[in-house]
Amino acid sequence: MKPLRILLADDHTVVRNGLRLILQQQPDFQVVGEASDGREAVRLAESESPDVVVMDIGMPNLNGIEATRRIVTSQPKVAVAILSMHTDEGYVVRSMKAGVRAYLLKDSAEADLIAAIRAISTGKSFFSPAIRKLLQEDFIRQLEDNEVEDTYDLLSTREREVLQLAAEGKTNKEIAAALNISLFTVETHRAHILQKLNLHSVPELILYAVRKGIIR
Amino acid sequence: MLAGFGGLLALMSVAGGDALWILRQAKRSNAAMRRTFLVRSHSLDQIRSGIYVSGTLARDYVLAVDSATAEQQRNKLQEIHGSTEAALSDYGRSLNVEEAAAFRSLSAEIHAYWKLVDLMLAPGREARRQRSASYFYNQLVVRREAMLDLADRVAQRNEREIAAGEETLDVTFDAFRLRLIVILSLTLAGGIGLAVVTARRLLRSQKELEALSMRLVNAQEEERRTIARELHDEVGQSLTALAMEASSAAVLAKDNLEFRERMHSIQHLAESSMNTVRNLALLLRPSMLDDLGLVPALRWQAREVAKRTGMKVRVQAEELAEDLPDEFSTCIYRVVQEALNNSVRHAHARSVRIQVSGSSSDVRLAIEDDGDGFDTRNARGLGLVGMAERIRNAGGHFQVDSSPGHGTTLSVMLPLNGRKA
Numbered sequence: 001m002k003p004l005r006i007l008l009a010d011d012h013t014v015v016r017n018g019l020r021l022i023l024q025q026q027p028d029f030q031v032v033g034e035a036s037d038g039r040e041a042v043r044l045a046e047s048e049s050p051d052v053v054v055m056d057i058g059m060p061n062l063n064g065i066e067a068t069r070r071i072v073t074s075q076p077k078v079a080v081a082i083l084s085m086h087t088d089e090g091y092v093v094r095s096m097k098a099g100v101r102a103y104l105l106k107d108s109a110e111a112d113l114i115a116a117i118r119a120i121s122t123g124k125s126f127f128s129p130a131i132r133k134l135l136q137e138d139f140i141r142q143l144e145d146n147e148v149e150d151t152y153d154l155l156s157t158r159e160r161e162v163l164q165l166a167a168e169g170k171t172n173k174e175i176a177a178a179l180n181i182s183l184f185t186v187e188t189h190r191a192h193i194l195q196k197l198n199l200h201s202v203p204e205l206i207l208y209a210v211r212k213g214i215i216r
Numbered sequence: 217m218l219a220g221f222g223g224l225l226a227l228m229s230v231a232g233g234d235a236l237w238i239l240r241q242a243k244r245s246n247a248a249m250r251r252t253f254l255v256r257s258h259s260l261d262q263i264r265s266g267i268y269v270s271g272t273l274a275r276d277y278v279l280a281v282d283s284a285t286a287e288q289q290r291n292k293l294q295e296i297h298g299s300t301e302a303a304l305s306d307y308g309r310s311l312n313v314e315e316a317a318a319f320r321s322l323s324a325e326i327h328a329y330w331k332l333v334d335l336m337l338a339p340g341r342e343a344r345r346q347r348s349a350s351y352f353y354n355q356l357v358v359r360r361e362a363m364l365d366l367a368d369r370v371a372q373r374n375e376r377e378i379a380a381g382e383e384t385l386d387v388t389f390d391a392f393r394l395r396l397i398v399i400l401s402l403t404l405a406g407g408i409g410l411a412v413v414t415a416r417r418l419l420r421s422q423k424e425l426e427a428l429s430m431r432l433v434n435a436q437e438e439e440r441r442t443i444a445r446e447l448h449d450e451v452g453q454s455l456t457a458l459a460m461e462a463s464s465a466a467v468l469a470k471d472n473l474e475f476r477e478r479m480h481s482i483q484h485l486a487e488s489s490m491n492t493v494r495n496l497a498l499l500l501r502p503s504m505l506d507d508l509g510l511v512p513a514l515r516w517q518a519r520e521v522a523k524r525t526g527m528k529v530r531v532q533a534e535e536l537a538e539d540l541p542d543e544f545s546t547c548i549y550r551v552v553q554e555a556l557n558n559s560v561r562h563a564h565a566r567s568v569r570i571q572v573s574g575s576s577s578d579v580r581l582a583i584e585d586d587g588d589g590f591d592t593r594n595a596r597g598l599g600l601v602g603m604a605e606r607i608r609n610a611g612g613h614f615q616v617d618s619s620p621g622h623g624t625t626l627s628v629m630l631p632l633n634g635r636k637a
Contacts, residue, residue, distance in 0.1 A: 012453040018460030025467070058449050063507060085452050085494060089519075090504045090512030106456045107487045110463060138519075 003030040004121055007050040009041035009067065010034075010083075011059045015106075019054060019083075022110050029117070038062025045071045045078055051121050054113075055100075057084040057091060065091075065098045072099030079120035083113070089138045092131055096207040101169075102126040123169030125206050125215060132210060139211035152212060154196045160214075162189040166202075167209030217417070220410045227406065231399040238392045242385060249381040256374050259303040263326070264367050266300035271360050274333055290337050297330055307370075318373055322366040329359045430609040437546050440501040448497040452490055459486035502549075510545040514552060514570060525560045528567035540579065544630050547610045548572065548581050554599045555583040555626055563587025563624060581628040589618045 006029055010016050016034050023029045032048045035041035039061045045053055053071060057064040068080045081102035082095045092103050101120040104113060105128045116126035127135070143150055155163065158179070165175045172190070176183045199205050209215045273293045280286035304323055311319060336356065459482075466479035497503070498516075505513040511533040518529035552570055559565040565587030573580050600616060603626070607614040612630035 010453075011449075012457060014457030015453055015460065018457055018464060021464045022460070057507070058503070065507075085448065085456065085490070086503065086507075087494075088502075088504055088512070088516050090508045090516055094508055094512070107459065107490065 001028055003028050004052060004117065005030055005032045005048070005050040006117065007032060007041065007044055007048060007053045008034045009036075009038070009044075009053060009059065009064065010056040011036050012056075015056070019113075022113065023117075026114060029114075038064060038067035041067045042070050045075060049075065050078060052117050053078060053080045054083050054117070055080055057082060057086055057095070065095050065100075068095065068100050069098040079123075081113075081116050081120055081126070083108075087130065087134070089134050092127075092135060093207065096203050096210075097201075099203050101206070103131050104128045105130060123171075125167070125169065125210065127210055127216075132213075132216065135207075135211045136213050151197050155193065159189050159193050159196075162186060163193050163205070163209065164214050166190060166193075167206050167215045217410075217414065220406075220413070224403065224406045224410060227399070228403055231396070231403065234399070235392070235396055238388075238395075242388055242392070246381075246385055249378060249385075253374060253378045253381075256307055257371070259307040260367055260371050260374065262303040263300050263307075264364065266296045266303070267326075267329070267360055267363055267367075270296050270300075270329075270333060271356065274336060274356060277337065293333060293337065297333070300326065300330075318366065318370050322363070322370050325359065325363045325366050329356075329363055332356055332359060426609070429605060433606060433609060434543075437501070437550075441506065444497040444500040444503065447493050447500070448503060451493050452497070455486045455490040455493065459483045459490070462486065505545055505549055510540055510548060511572065513545070513549055514572065517549070517553060517556070518570065521556050521560070527556075527560055527565060529556065529570065530567070531570045531572075533570075533572040534574065540574070541632075543610055544579055547606050547612070547630065548579070548628070550606060551581065551603050551626070551628060552583060554603050555585075558599055559583075559585040559587050559624070563589065565623070576632070578632055579630045581626075581630075583626045584623065585625075586623045589620050589622045589624050591620060592616050592618050 006023060008016050008019055008023075008031060010019070013036070016036075020031050020034075023031055032050050033044040035044050037060045041053065041055060041059075041064075042062070044050075053068075055064040055068060059067070062070075064082060064084070068082070071078050071080060079101045080099065081104060082100050083104050083106060084091065084095075085106045086092075087105060095103055101123075102116040102125060104116055104126070108128050112126075112128060119126040152160075158181075161179060162175055165178060170178070172183055172186045176186045179186070194200065194205065197205075197208055199208055206215075270293055273289050273296070277286050277289035277293065280289060304326060308319065308323070333356070462479045462483040466476045466483070469475040469479065502513050502516055504516050511531070514533065515531050518531045521527060522529045556568060559568050563585055565585035568583065568585045571580075571582045571584075604614045607628055607630070610630055611633065612628055615627040616624065617627070618624035
């Protein structure tokens with residue numbers, strides 16, 4: 001079986017060593033490089049073409065969020081997982097808008113980290129339970145605060161199905177097969193969903209799905 | 217400065233003293249002059265009337281029928297002679313150069329007149345008769361006329377003198393007025409100069425104080441940022457690594473149950489320390505402010521306050537440009553922090569609304585609570601002074617609207633002045 005190629009980016013050697021130890025216990029994981037700042041991470045992501053990057057946010061030269069944005073822009077196939085001490089919603093939202101697929105806290109269980117890496121390597125998303133809870137609560141509070149109606153109610157049943165599958169990382173073709181509809185219909189549904197929810201990109205769609213508790 | 221004020225005061229007191237002295241002198245010399253004039257006028261009048269009366273007496277003497285009457289007239293004449301002489305010498309005592317000549321001819325004339333009268337008064341009825349006509353008409357009357365004329369001239373002189381005295385007084389007063397004007401102008405100019413210098417100095421020291429306070433605030437903020445970063449990144453990461461190591465070690469232990477438990481307790485300890493350190497760092501200065509910008513930092517703060525106190529905090533913020541000057545982000549963040557603190561602690565508010573909006577020229581902030589409110593006229597303190605200071609340092613405007621029972625609204629405007637928003 002082809003190993004999962006992983007790049008570690010954290011400015012603390014001790015943390016990188018710890019991560020390496022944990023990840024190497026998985027027989028199909030292979031740590032292909034270590035970066036100690038954002039710029040090095042961008043460079044190594046280009047030269048090594050890893051499947052997954054495990055990224056810290058607070059790093060010198062270039063922070064993890066910016067590094068993610070650059071990596072995802074130049075290599076859309078690379079999945080980035082943030083492993084951070086920041087539990088604030090602002091960091092999570094910013095990271096997700098930059099194209100992050102997983103957001104984990106540094107005190108997460110090892111099992112979560114491993115599960116997250118596996119999930120994002122197949123196009124899915126993964127968030128620490130605490131982060132998921134945070135995003136959902138915040139979403140509800142924002143709706144209350146701004147006294148706006150939940151645009152989710154505007155979606156049809158079929159559109160909700162498409163939204164969930166898309167947020168789970170399925171391609172349009174996979175969605176079409178799963179729902180037994182044409183590819184063109186899937187594309188139309190997608191466009192309507194983005195318009196109704198006022199979303200502009202896949203990362204925003206995933207963020208919305210997490211906030212609504214549609215995906216875990 | 218001290219010398220300036222001292223000099224000004226000295227100048228004013230000297231001017232005042234000088235003015236008083238001059239006024240007193242003028243008054244004194246004026247009084248003296250008038251007294252002299254009156255004395256002289258009186259003497260002159262006495263001389264004049266003496267001479268008139270003497271003419272009449274001389275005639276009566278000449279025409280007297282019996283020698284007893286003649287004798288009586290003679291005695292009267294001699295009496296008048298004496299008083300005239302006395303008046304003459306009175307006048308002579310306060311004499312000045314100008315009228316000396318006129319006075320001398322007057323007194324010579326008077327002396328000659330009295331000699332004539334004496335001659336006429338020589339005893340003997342026959343002699344009286346003989347001499348009477350010629351003396352009286354040819355000499356006595358002529359002399360008397362000349363003498364009266366002289367007396368008039370002396371009186372004129374006297375009058376002229378008092379006129380001259382008044383003129384002198386006028387000149388003195390004019391000089392005095394000029395002097396007073398000069399001194400007053402000097403005092404005024406000195407006062408204005410001193411006021412300008414003082415105002416400038418005050419302004420400068422105020423500016424220095426403001427600059428100092430700004431430096432202090434900035435230094436404090438920088439220090440907080442550094443300590444927060446160190447705590448969060450260095451200490452926090454080390455604790456993370458420690459927790460990870462402990463976790464890995466526990467895995468390695470396999471069958472040794474006690475060792476695994478110890479390792480897990482180390483891990484948990486490290487994790488709880490990490491939380492403490494993280495919270496401490498966030499309290500000092502939230503990393504969002506530097507990493508994510510003002511609005512995410514404000515939202516975080518709002519959530520934290522709501523969680524801690526139960527007060528409802530709403531943040532309404534348009535997406536502000538991320539490169540808002542650091543000075544402004546920090547200023548707004550700290551002002552909101554202080555305002556929320558006030559709303560909870562002093563106003564007992566149930567909800568607070570924070571609005572931030574930006575344009576190309578300024579950033580505006582409004583914080584509204586539904587708390588107790590206060591009278592803005594007599595409430596300073598409450599951290600308002602500190603807020604106002606921060607905002608002034610950033611070059612902005614600050615407005616507090618509140619009244620008891622009607623909540624409080626703080627409004628802030630920070631002009632960008634060409635700085636990038």
